[in-house]
Amino acid sequence: MTHWKKILQESVTTPEELARRFNVDCSALEEVIATFPIRINPYYFDLIKKVNDPIWKQAIPDPKELRDSVCMADPLAEEDLSPVPNLVHKYPDRVLFLVTNECAMYCRFCTRKRKVGTARMRITEDTIQAGIDYIRNNEKVREVLISGGDPLLLSDDKLDSILSRLRSIPTLEIIRIGTRIPCTLPMRVTKELTAILKKYHPLYINTHFNHPNELTPEATKACTLLADAGIPLGCQTVLLKGINDDPETLSTLFRGLLRLRVKPYYLFQADLTKGTNHFRTHTTTGITLMRKLIGNISGMAVPTYALDAPEGGGKIPLTPDYIIEKGADLHFHNYLGKLCTYPENGDPF
Ligand SMILES: *Cc1c(COP(=O)(O)O)cnc(C)c1O
Ligand code: SF4
Numbered sequence: 001m002t003h004w005k006k007i008l009q010e011s012v013t014t015p016e017e018l019a020r021r022f023n024v025d026c027s028a029l030e031e032v033i034a035t036f037p038i039r040i041n042p043y044y045f046d047l048i049k050k051v052n053d054p055i056w057k058q059a060i061p062d063p064k065e066l067r068d069s070v071c072m073a074d075p076l077a078e079e080d081l082s083p084v085p086n087l088v089h090k091y092p093d094r095v096l097f098l099v100t101n102e103c104a105m106y107c108r109f110c111t112r113k114r115k116v117g118t119a120r121m122r123i124t125e126d127t128i129q130a131g132i133d134y135i136r137n138n139e140k141v142r143e144v145l146i147s148g149g150d151p152l153l154l155s156d157d158k159l160d161s162i163l164s165r166l167r168s169i170p171t172l173e174i175i176r177i178g179t180r181i182p183c184t185l186p187m188r189v190t191k192e193l194t195a196i197l198k199k200y201h202p203l204y205i206n207t208h209f210n211h212p213n214e215l216t217p218e219a220t221k222a223c224t225l226l227a228d229a230g231i232p233l234g235c236q237t238v239l240l241k242g243i244n245d246d247p248e249t250l251s252t253l254f255r256g257l258l259r260l261r262v263k264p265y266y267l268f269q270a271d272l273t274k275g276t277n278h279f280r281t282h283t284t285t286g287i288t289l290m291r292k293l294i295g296n297i298s299g300m301a302v303p304t305y306a307l308d309a310p311e312g313g314g315k316i317p318l319t320p321d322y323i324i325e326k327g328a329d330l331h332f333h334n335y336l337g338k339l340c341t342y343p344e345n346g347d348p349f
Contacts, residue, residue, distance in 0.1 A: 004188040008104060008153075011041040018060065022051060032061040036275055037106055037117040044105045044184050047213055054211040054243045058107055065108065065275040073114040075272035077312035086123055087131040090312055094143035094174075097131050099123060099162060103150040104185035109240055109279045111271045111308075116149055123149075128162060136169045143174040152181040152188055156196055163200045175200055178236070180208040182262075186222035194229035206234040206265055210244050215256040223260040234265035237303065239286050240279045241270075247292040254293070254301040264303035269318065271308055283307065283318055291320040295335025 012018055015026035015033065029038070040059045047055045078088045078096075088096040101121035103110075115121035135141050144166055151159065166175060177197075181188045182205075197203055205226055209215065227233055235257050237244070244250055254264045267290070270280040290305045306315045325331040330342045 002187070004185055004190075007043055007185065007187065008041050011039045011105075012045055013037075013039055015061075021045070024051060028063045029061045032063060032065050036061065036065055036108075036113055039103070039106045039117060041104050041185055043187065043218065047216070049213070053213075054249075055213055057243050058109070058210060058240070059105055061108060062278065064278040068275050068277040070277045071272045071274040072310075073274050075310050076111065076308055077310075078112075081312050084130045084134050085127045086121075087134055089134075089138075089141075090314060093140055094145060095135060095141050096145045096147055097135070098148050099128055099131075099146055099151050100149035100154055102153050103148070104153060104181060104188070107180070109238060109270060109273075109276045111273050112149075113273050113275050121149070129165075132162070132165050132169075135166065135172055139171040141172060143176060144172060145176045145178060147178040150179050150181055150184075151177050152179045152193070153185075156192055159193075160196045163196070163203075167200045174202055174204065176204045176206060178206050178208070182207045182219055182222040182226065183209045183214045186216070186218040189222035189225050191225065194225050194231075197226070197231060198229040201230060204232050204234065206236050207262060208236050208238075209253060209257060209262075210237050210240060212249065212252040212256055215253070215260065220260055223262055227261040233260075233262040235262045235303070236266045236268060237264065238268045238270060238279075239281055239289070239305075241281045243279070245281050245285055245289065247289055250289055251293060251297050251301075254303065255297055258298065258301045264301055266315075267303045267305045269305070269307040272310055287318055287320050290318075291335075294320065
């Protein structure tokens with residue numbers, strides 16, 4: 001098998017390469033990629049079956065990215081919530097820790113589009129050490145969420161070193177890695193990598209699949225290696241207009257993930273990130289989709305639909321409202337729309 005680093009080196013990084021592959025006019029894309037870079041490694045590229053399909057839309061730049069007058073560069077106010085560079089401390093007991101600015105593929109809808117893959121995201125050994133020191137000095141931090149960029153693009157040695165420094169902090173309980181690698185470059189998940197990861201349990205991985213076409217034999221192999229290393233796997237899917245905003249696609253995706261031992265964790269409403277407005281659905285669309293999933297497929301396969309509130313407000317679950325009336329009895333609809341009643345007992349607190 002070709003080494004993952006070699007596959008990554010052969011990524012499409014210019015509109016000319018794209019035009020050669022698909023015989024479409026890509027000249028308008030020069031301007032887009034001057035602001036938002038393109039990188040599509042050959043593995044992910046080969047998942048594209050035709051122009052404008054769900055994989056194409058996730059990976060190929062679109063002139064609409066530059067015409068977005070609604071959204072903002074940093075909608076979650078991550079920069080304001082950073083006590084040290086590249087570490088976001090928003091919730092009391094957990095921090096988001098960015099350890100690389102690179103990904104195996106630059107998703108067009110990325111929340112950190114303003115900086116991933118560019119010099120605007122400056123990560124050095126010094127910023128990494130400063131992040132680790134911050135966690136060490138803040139005993140309220142029980143959990144670190146390692147992200148980027150994509151942490152699994154770091155070399156085995158670099159990852160081993162970061163994980164071992166984090167694991168030496170007695171007050172840190174949980175290590176969570178956020179990575180799209182099992183989806184975008186699954187051959188990066190090797191036996192050597194899982195041997196490193198499993199030294200640092202309890203270690204969780206949340207990956208990121210958006211469409212059933214991404215559930216390939218290679219992705220299956222990557223998830224199997226990780227799950228066999230005892231790593232609980234979750235998935236953070238983004239609800240994307242024209243890509244996965246229909247019930248069949250989501251149901252097939254979530255059931256497929258469960259078969260790979262990946263528990264759908266969040267379905268995110270798209271963030272207000274500049275250059276991504278064309279992917280945003282109405283939240284009523286998301287709630288309607290959730291109503292079609294809940295009860296009809298395994299509860300294990302149903303994620304929490306959530307919106308990350310602007311200005312660092314945090315994640316807000318958006319759930320269909322089943323309750324019709326609250327009183328001595330609770331009146332509600334079930335998943336089939338049937339009216340149900342539950343008699344209450346005593347007073348609420
Ligand atoms: C999403 C997020 C987390 C983790 O939230 P969970 O609900 O625990 O998954 C932590 N920190 C920041 C800054 C986040 O954006
Ligand atoms: S892999 Fe994640 S961080 Fe990287 S471009 Fe895609 S969404 Fe953004």
